[in-house]
Amino acid sequence: MIVRTTDQETLFKEACRIAVDLGKFSMAWIGLVDDATQHVVPMAHAGQNEEYLSKIKPISIKEVPEGLGPTGSAIREGKYHICNDIKNDPQMIPWKEAALGRGYRSSMSLPIIKFGKVIGAFSFYAPAKDFFDETEIALLEEATGDVSFALEVIEKESMRMNAEQAVLESERRYQTLAEVSPVGIFHTDEHGNTTYVNPRWCQISGLTYEQAMGDGWFNAVHEEDKDRVRKGWEEATKKRDISISEYRFVRPNGSIAWVIGQAIPERDSEGRIVGYVGTTTDITERKKAEAEIAKSEKRFRNTMDKMLEGVQIYDYDWNCLYVNDAVTKQGPYSKEQIQALTLQENYPGIESTELFKIFEQCKADKLSRHIEYEFTFPSGSKSWFELSIQPNPEGLFILSVDISERKKAQEVMEETSEQLRQLTAHLLNVREEERKRIGREIHDELGQQLTAIKMDVAWIDKKTAPENEAFKTKLKNVITLLDGGNQSIRRILNELRPVILDDYGLLEALKWQGQQFTKNTGIPISFKTTETQIKIAEEIATCVFRVFQEALTNITRYAKAGKVVISLDIDEDNVLMNIEDDGNGFDPELTKTKKSFGILGMKERVVSLNGNFDLVTAPGSGTKIRISLPLKENKI
Secondary structure, three states: OOOOOOOHHHHHHHHHHHHHHOOOOOEEEEEEEEOOOOEEEEEEEEEOOOOHHHHOOOOEOOOOHHHOOHHHHHHHHOOOEEEOOOOOOHHHHHHHHHHHHOOOOEEEEEEEEEOOEEEEEEEEEEOOOOOOOHHHHHHHHHHHHHHHHHHHHHHHHHHHHHHHHHHHHHHHHHHHHHHHOOOEEEEEEOOOOEEEEOHHHHHHHOOOHHHHOEOHHHHHEOHHHHHHHHHHHHHHHHHOOOEEEEEEEEOOOOOEEEEEEEEEEEEOOOOOEEEEEEEEEEOHHHHHHHHHHHHHHHHHHHHHHHOOOEEEEEEOOOEEEEEOHHHHHHOOOOHHHHHHOEHHHHOOOHHHOHHHHHHHHHHHHOOOEEEEEEEEOOOOOEEEEEEEEEEEOOEEEEEEEEOHHHHHHHHHHHHHHHHHHHHHHHHHHHHHHHHHHHHHHHHHHHHHHHHHHHHHHHHHHHHOOOOOHHHHHHHHHHHHHHHHHHHHHHHHHHHHOOHHHHHHOHHHHHHHHHHHHHHHHOOOEEEEEOOOOOOOOHHHHHHHHHHHHHHHHHHHHHHOOOOEEEEEEEOOOEEEEEEEEOOOOOOOOHHHHOOOHHHHHHHHHHHHOOOEEEEEEOOOOOEEEEEEEEOOOOOO
C-alpha cells in the first residue's frame, strides 16, 4: 500500500482499513493537529465508529482533561500511550461512556512523526481488555512508523514535483521575458561562445540568430572597437568576473548602433562557472543626446568666455565647477588656480564675511539674491562688485560685474550733489538775508520818506484855503497816491519777508499767511497743530514758511480747491508739516518733463537742510505735500 499510495488521504484511509480488516481492531482512526485550535482533527477512520468521533468531546493536545487521554498524551509527549482498561482508567473519563457503549475495552495511540515533528496520532480500539501486549505494541509502532515514512515520501515527491514545476514555469517565464524584453539578452558557455540571443538582440545588432552563435556576434562589432571589446571580454572570462563595455555594432545596412554590454557569470550548485548571461542595451539615442549636450556645453562655455561679466559656478561643497575668462580679469587668479582649490582655499577668511553668509543663505533657502559688495582680495586690494547669485540643484551660479569705476563716479556725483546742496542752501540764505536787507532799506528809507511826504502834503492841505478847491483836490489825490504807495511797500515787504515771522515767530506767521490766503481766494484753511509756541532755528523756520507760502501760491493758481488742511507737529527730532488740498491734482510725471520751479524750489529748500520732501498727487485726487526737517542741534 505504501508503494502504491501517492497522496495523504489515500494513505490514511488504507491504513485505517487494513488495521480493521486485517488487524481485527474494532475501530482505527488517524487525526492531525490543528495548530490554530490545538485540537486533534480526525482525517480518516474505519470500523465500528457509529459517529463516535463526532459525538465525543474534541481531543486537545494541551494538559487539560480533554488532552490527557491516549491520543492527546501521545502527541504531546511524542511516544505511544496505552489504555488497557477503558472502564477503570481515569484518563478515559471524558470518553468512557461513548467508548464502552460501542464495545471498546482498550485503546492505544501512537504519534505520527514527519520530518522529526509530531503532526498527529494513529489510534486503535480493541474489544478486549488488556489487548495491547509487547508483541502488539512492537507491531503497531512499526506500522505507524511506516505511515510516517510514507508521509515523508509523499511530501518529498510533492516537493520534487513542485520544484520541477517551478523550474519549468521559471524557464517558461524566462523564455517569455527574453523573447519580449526591450533589451538584448544573450547566453554563452563557460568559454564565452554564444549559445542564445533573443529577438531584441538580433534587432540591435542586425544579425540573425544563427549568425550570432559562437563568436559570430563579433563580426558585427565596429572595426575601431574590436580590439578593445575582445581584450575586455577575454580579461573578464579569464578572471571569471563581470564584464561591462560600450561599443558599436555596424548593421548590414551600414547604420551604427551604440550599445552597452553587460555579462555576469552563471554558476552551478557547486559554484563552478558554467556560462555567462548578459544584456545588450541600445544607447544610440543616449549617445546622440550626450553629443548634443557636449556641443551645447561647448557653445555655453564659448558664450560665457566672451561675456564681459564674470561667471562662476560652485557646487555646495564650494568646489568651482566653471569659471569664465572675465573672472580672471576681475581678480588675481587664473582659471586653473580657481578650479584647483575650493572657494575658502582661494580666499582665506571668506567664511567670516557677510558675503559668505549670503552665499550660505542662498544655498539654504534656494532663493536668488542681487547685491552690491566691496570685496577684499587676499592681496589687500578692494573692488566693488554687483553680484547676482542664483541657486540651482547642483550649486550656486554667480554673475559678477566690476562696478568699482561706477562707485567712484557715484562718490564724485554724491560729493558734487552735496556741494550743490550746500551751495543751494547758501544761496537761499543769501537771498533771505538780501530780502531782509532790502526790506529794511525799503521800510527804513522809502517808507519813512513817503510818510514824511504825506505829513508835509497833509500840512499844506490844512494851510490851503477852502476856496482853492482845485489845489486842495490835487493835494488829496497826492495823499491817496501816498497811501497806495505805503500799501504797496507793506505788500512788497511781506513778500520779501513778513515782519511777523521775525517779530512773532513761525506759528503766527503761518496763521497770518493762511488768513491772507483765505481773504484773497475765499478758500477756507483748517490749521491743526498741538504746538502753542515754536522755537526753532531761523533757517528751519524760514524753510517751513517758504514751502507753506509756495504751496498756497500753487493752490491759488492751479488747484481749484474747495478746502485746504494744514498740520504742523514737532517731535524730539523733526519738524513735520502736511499741506493737503482737494483740488484737481495732476500727473506727477509731468514735473519731470516740464520745468516746475515752484515744486523744485520747495524740494531744494527742504533737501538743503537734509530734510525729506514728499509729493502725492494724481489727476482728480488733490495734492498732498509732506515735509520733514531734522532739528539736529538747531532746536532752541
